[in-house]
Amino acid sequence: MRVVVVGATGNIGTAVLRALHETDEVTSVVGVARRRPDSGVVPYADVAWHSIDIAAASTELDARAALESVFTGADAVIHLAWLIQPNTDRSLLRRVNVAGTERVARAAAAAGVPRLLVSSSVGAYSADPEGAFRDEQWPTDGIRTSHYSADKVAQERVLDAVETAHPDMRIVRMRPALVFQGTAASGIQRLFLGPWAGALRAGKPPVLPLPSDFRSVQAVHADDVGRAFAAAATRDVAGAFNLAADDVLGREELAKILDHGRVATLPTAWVRSAMTVAYRLRILAADPGWLDLGLSAPLMDTRRARAELDWAPRVTAAAALSELVDAIRSGEGGDSAPLMPRRPQQRHLPGSNGMFTSSDRTRDAGDTAPGERSARDQLAASMIDAGLLGLYLSDHLTGATAGAERAERMSADAIDTPVYARLSEAAREIRLERAFVKRLISELGVPRRRHRQFAGWFAEHLGRLKANGAVVRRSPLTLVLESEIMRSAVLAKLGMWRVLQEHAPHLGWDPEVFVDLAGRAEAQADMYSEVHEYARRRAFRSDRDVFPE
Known part of the structure; x- marks a missing residue:
């Protein structure tokens, strides 16, 4: 079985490669990335690499021609490429994330690929004021003030259109919660924390400030997401799958991991204002839309993935977050360009x-x-x-x-x-x-x-x-x-x-x-x-x- 992974060097991509290497049915893995990794290290070894720009600086004709050439003969294409920064350039993000998905999907259809697996997100879902567990039928209208959510919604609409135009191609939409692993520590720090990561490296803060509207958040380890993709690539399944660990991280759980177990509840408006100022001063890399997404996104029911993919998370959300925080504090990272630590080991x-x-x-x-x-x-x-x-x-x-x-x-x-x-x-x-x-x-x-x-x-x-x-x-x-x-x-x-x-x-x-x-x-x-x-x-x-x- 030949599998092509687009965006194979990031947080999820690295985990997907690890999972594919351990899947008996997969005999050939092809990696597509704008920046090729060191093919001499695991998990990038034993992968045929192609450098393709899907949308940032390429024309639609050139990108689709290059992708179609690589996709020809593949049994499955896994699309993971996604740009989070620079979040000040919305046209670039939209072009890569939305137009890029469309180019990959239509190139896969033109190449006759029977399975297309795409990384969507909990961010595609509409807000849930009740905080109940929702399955894959929950509306995907997103959170209006989050550009990440808006692009995930647009990506879902692209997949709707491709699905209608190509009913013979099975399209899978993975919707994971927050995805953590130690290898991604440096990349997550650059994309979301910026200079603020120094607070984590300095030690545990005396108290964890949280907005009053915060209820809880779900997370999942990257390796568990990778196993879900590998399972879906080898099965005749289609549609959306929620992915999250069994436990849910509430105030106390977050406080135990990030500080000494003490929480300070602040008005949400204050927290959002402080985040806005920090973002505009370039102290924090994430914009306030990420806070809106975290406070509004629904909790996900993962029963469908368990039943149809024979999938179950092996790592708790608390363990995944602890692994990430420890890695940030020690300055760890991975071996690809998106994951490389700023201070090399x-x-x-x-x-x-x-x-x-x-x-x-x-x-x-x-x-x-x-x-x-x-x-x-x-x-x-x-x-x-x-x-x-x-x-x-x-x-x-x-x-x-x-x-x-x-x-x-x-x-x-x-x-x-x-x-x-x-x-x-x-x-x-x-x-x-x-x-x-x-x-x-x-x-x-x-x-x-x-x-x-x-x-x-x-x-x-x-x-x-x-x-x-x-x-x-x-x-x-x-x-x-x-x-x-x-x-x-x-x-x-x-x-x-x-x-x-x-x-x-x-x-x-x-x-x-x-x-x-x-x-x-x-x-x-x-x-x-x-x-x-x-x-x-x-x-x-x-x-x-x-x-x-």
Whole structure:
């Protein structure tokens, strides 16, 4: 059985891949994502990957042609792709989430795919003032003040139309509650919490403030959602399925997980106002519509999934949320771009030999295996000037700090352009390489000169105030200038890798680590040249757009 998963690298997508790998009937899995993951790690291994932009910066003709080609011969297509941020760009979200679903569905029908499974949500349901358990027949008119809910409702209407036009194709609509897992901690933090996640990492708050209208909320572990998708992909079922854990999280349950068990009840209007202010100040990533959705959505009856999919949740809602909170506090994440932690763990760093190994264990600076000399000892015994090398690496770390910030901002700003995927992949690599240089400095025992890194970070953020000829919208000139700056920075980084390659044998390092990093730098420079070509051909023309309106 051949299954194609669209949006296979996110929270639910990663869990669906795990479930499909464990399903005997599934013999072939194809992953579709705008940004390809590392295919050498589980669960992204043993998956045939295709990079396709379903709607953000592609035409309907191109997207459907690419999708139809990949879907041909598939026994089932699972559509999970969904964009939550930037929630200030409603046209982009609507295009990806609603038009993207329609393109996937119609491409699946054109390719003759017998089963289409789509991730809908509890957010599609209408408000329920009574708080009773509702089955799949509850109206799907959504919560008016939630853009997420509005798009889920529109997605349901798209599926209605496709179902009418193609009655032979079985369409399944999964409607999960809040989906949690530890692997998604970094992604959930970026999408919903933003800087507010620092409060969770700082420790348990003395009291949990909750709005007076809050009753309870349902949740489900991502692995349980993944198993439901795998079950539906191998059965002749159709229609909607509610997915939620057995337990419901009320005030006391949330307080026990998030703080010391104490709850402060505040007027809902106050909480919503505070959330609005925090959102507008960019302290909180989620807008107030998410609060409206959480206070109004119905509780879901999951009996149909249990009966027709032979499905039952294995993880309680409380355990799923606890796993997520613990992962946020410890800074964990996954191995795909949407799930990658902002502060990379040791296993993500470049290098596979010598002292920089791809292991799950993070060594403290100076730790060595029995009989192995530390990098600090190697440096001291060599003829290399430790002071000059340390100063050189510290200066490059300063540049890498500013470069990582700029690369991520470039990627975020270009999310609706054809160059987004390559910019995003480069931003991920650059942040990993910065962590690698930081680790090198630590292992050598030379000063980091943190004030210089802060100066680099501050200078990059100060540079964002430059308008480039536009104040209230993105300037087409920005991508031209920033691609030039980043290409120059990458070439400077290439020089550092060559220096370290030259001196690696004297320090007990494997030179091939730096040969590989130099190759990556050359590829990054070529990529920024391609971005520059894309931008410069449009930035100065009145009849072309760098950033689609």
